[in-house]
Amino acid sequence: MTSPAPVVLVFLDPAFPAGRLADASQPQLLATDQGATRGDGIFESMLAVGGDVRKLQAHLDRLGGSAETLDLVIPAQEQWRAAIATGVAQHRTQHPARSSAEDEVVVKLVATRGPEGADSPTCWVQVSPVGALGRRQREAGIDVILLDRGYDSDVAERAPWLLLGAKTLSYAVNMAALRHAHKQGADDVIFLSTDGRVLEGPTSTVLLAHVETADDGAGARTIRRLITPQLDTGILPGTSQGALFTAAKAAGWELGYGPLEPQDLLDADAVWLISSIRLLAPVNHIDGKEIGTPALQKQLTAELNALYAGVQ
Amino acid sequence: MTSPAPVVLVFLDPAFPAGRLADASQPQLLATDQGATRGDGIFESMLAVGGDVRKLQAHLDRLGGSAETLDLVIPAQEQWRAAIATGVAQHRTQHPARSSAEDEVVVKLVATRGPEGADSPTCWVQVSPVGALGRRQREAGIDVILLDRGYDSDVAERAPWLLLGAKTLSYAVNMAALRHAHKQGADDVIFLSTDGRVLEGPTSTVLLAHVETADDGAGARTIRRLITPQLDTGILPGTSQGALFTAAKAAGWELGYGPLEPQDLLDADAVWLISSIRLLAPVNHIDGKEIGTPALQKQLTAELNALYAGVQ
Incomplete structure (x- = not known):
């Protein structure tokens, strides 16, 4: 039941309280599973560093929220935790990291609606393993294009059947948007609403920073927002944006929540796409336009990376 | 390699020119398949009657169009045809129809982006087998609610990365819309654009009919549109709407193509949702309002069913 590939699978199974290990190189899903035939299910992707899954509770909570939005009844969090522990331990045994700097793995949770009729x-x-591309982009940054997501910014409240805000397996559009960006020589995408609001990346959250100097009479001080x-x-x-905001606030940053327009991105001192695996990816260009200044971007990225490193 | 369940699977496999039969009751897909993890793939659903697949060429052509939209390279149509023939023949052998009236099966074609990295x-x-519900709805008709699809009617041309017009595996929103309808006591959904145009059902095409009497001097005649x-x-x-339109035109119907608004549905003499498996499902109510008159609806449905029965 062990896998020669560097992928470990653990199925949640009532007969196996710690989860059932399965060979990832062998078929494990029925062809009638509605995850495969209709993208009908939910997922989470998490990073484990040195064997510890980061922001586990936040991811389990979001998985639960997605399940509720899709009317999916999924196992209790304890069962997920047990299967995660089994999977991470098995991966560490089978595929030990070559160095502590590389001791990172992706932990993906998937829940589908199951086989048709079941x-x-x-x-x-x-x-x-964590892909090499994501690691490189953390360092080198990324070029991004803006793409219309087709929805206006009010639709989520109006039309819950669109499942906005749930992390579903129906990711074909997100993948198509990334392919569209790659064809244009870009690395990633920031989606806009039809009414011109900045939304998110296909697999990430948008962050921007402003640094200004204020003088309130008691001497000049730097405000980082x-x-x-x-x-x-x-x-x-x-989940990464949420955790970073908490850490940044504790470190004296001011926090803000959109509405944001494309011009706000172009005017920022730095822009990032943040996600659980790639972490903070600095945005160098948006639609070919340089964002901020390289020196300040580098400094802010280092500062936020240090803050994020403390996130559990 | 035979299945006890009434589902027959045939994988397209270069080593098996007629397709590779597989046991549907056993896992056949890798858990890393991007069909299962991202709804990244395409499909078609077809009806075979008495062993003959209806509109096979139209479905193969649409599958090819969906593949192109998703940048998927899929096997040639001959390979699909061979696998379909194998699957239909195997199903007829293993699960012969109890009567000629029940000699219908669903033939589904699926192509995913394959396992991660492959x-x-x-x-x-x-x-x-064809589900009992669909057969009942052909006879009894359905109640429908109108739901906002979240997109305006221009977005498809503007934003090809949204994959509109491709039949992708990312069907979670379509399934959620149907669940939403069921919770309201309805059977199905007609989606509207944000600018109020009638679009389609989650798994069907919208049709409506008008019957009027015209007198062009040569005596009164009935115009059916x-x-x-x-x-x-x-x-x-x-594909079903296309085939029916061709047959209806040959039988003297006039044809029309929207823009349609909800009022056009309410003003029609009959409305149907048409799809390859359920065929013509007469719409009895939309948002609780009765459509047309039962007698005329019944007559038009019978007439169109007779025309559709001649479709190859």
Whole structure:
């Protein structure tokens, strides 16, 4: 039941309280599973560093929220925790990291609506290596294009059947947007609403920073402000953005929540796409226009990375 | 390699020119398949009557169009045809129809982007029985609610990365819309654009009919007109609607293509949702309002069913 590939699978299974290990190189899903035939299910992607999953509770909570939005009944958080622990431990045993700097794995949680007619979800945990591309982009930054997401910024409240704010398996549009960006020579996408609001990346949350000097009579001081789009536009609540905001606030940053427009991105001192695996990816260009100044971007990125490193 | 369940699976596999039969009751997909993890793939659903797949060429052509929109390279149509023939023949052998009236099966074609990192699609044909619900709805008709699809009617041309007009596996929103309708006591949904145009059902095309009497001097004659929403609103081109339009035209019907608004549905003499498996489902009520008159609806449905029965 062990896998030669660097992917470990653990299925949630009532007969196996710690989860059922399965061989990722062998078929494990029925062809009639509604995850495969209709993208009908939910997921989370998390980073484990040195064997510890970061922001585990926030991800389990968001998985629960997605399940509720899709009317999916999924196993209790304890069962997910047990399967995650099994998967991470197995991966560390089978594929030990070559160095502590590389001791990172992706932990993906998936819950589908299960096989047609079965009325019970298929749930599993996948543990796999972190891709080299994401690591490079943390360092080198990314070029981004703005793309229309097709929805206006009010639709989420009006039309809950659109499942905005749930992290579903129906990701074909997100993948198509990334392919569209790659064809244009860009690395990633920031989606806009039809009414011109900044939304999110296909797999990330948008952050921007402003640094200004204020003098309130007691002498000049530097104000650093971290801003992200407001949630009621139907974007996914970012677990990484949430954790970073908490850490940044404790370190004296001011926080802000959109509405944001493209010009706000162009006027920022730095822009990032933040997500659980790639972490903070500095945005160098948007639609070919340089963002901020390289020196300040580098400094702010280092500062936020240091703050984020303290996130549990 | 045979299945006890009434589902037959045939994978497209270069080593098996007629397709590779697989046991549908056993896992056949890798958990890393991007069909299962991202709804990244395409599909078609077709009806086979007495062993003959209806509108096969139209479905293969639409599958090819969806593949192109998603930048998926899929096997040639001959390979699909061979696998379909294998699957249908196997199903007829294993699960012969109890009567000629029940000699119908669903033939589903699926192509996913394949396992992560493999760069080759996973393609299969699934043959299974027609559900009882669809058969009942052909006879009894359905109640429908109108739901906002969140997109305006121009978005398809503006934003090809939204994959409108492709039949992708990312169907979570379509399934959520149907659940929303069921919670309201309705059977199905007609989606509207944000600018109030009639689009399509989650798994069907909208049709409406007007019957009027004209007198052009040569005596009174009855004009029957069949209307469907125009395609440039980003709806899926309906293979059943297309075939029915061809047959209806030959039988003297006039044809029309939207823009349609909800009032056009309420003013129609009959409204149907048409799709490949359920065929023509007469719409009895929309948002609680009765459509047309039962007698005329029944007569028009019978007439169109007779025309559709001649479709190859």
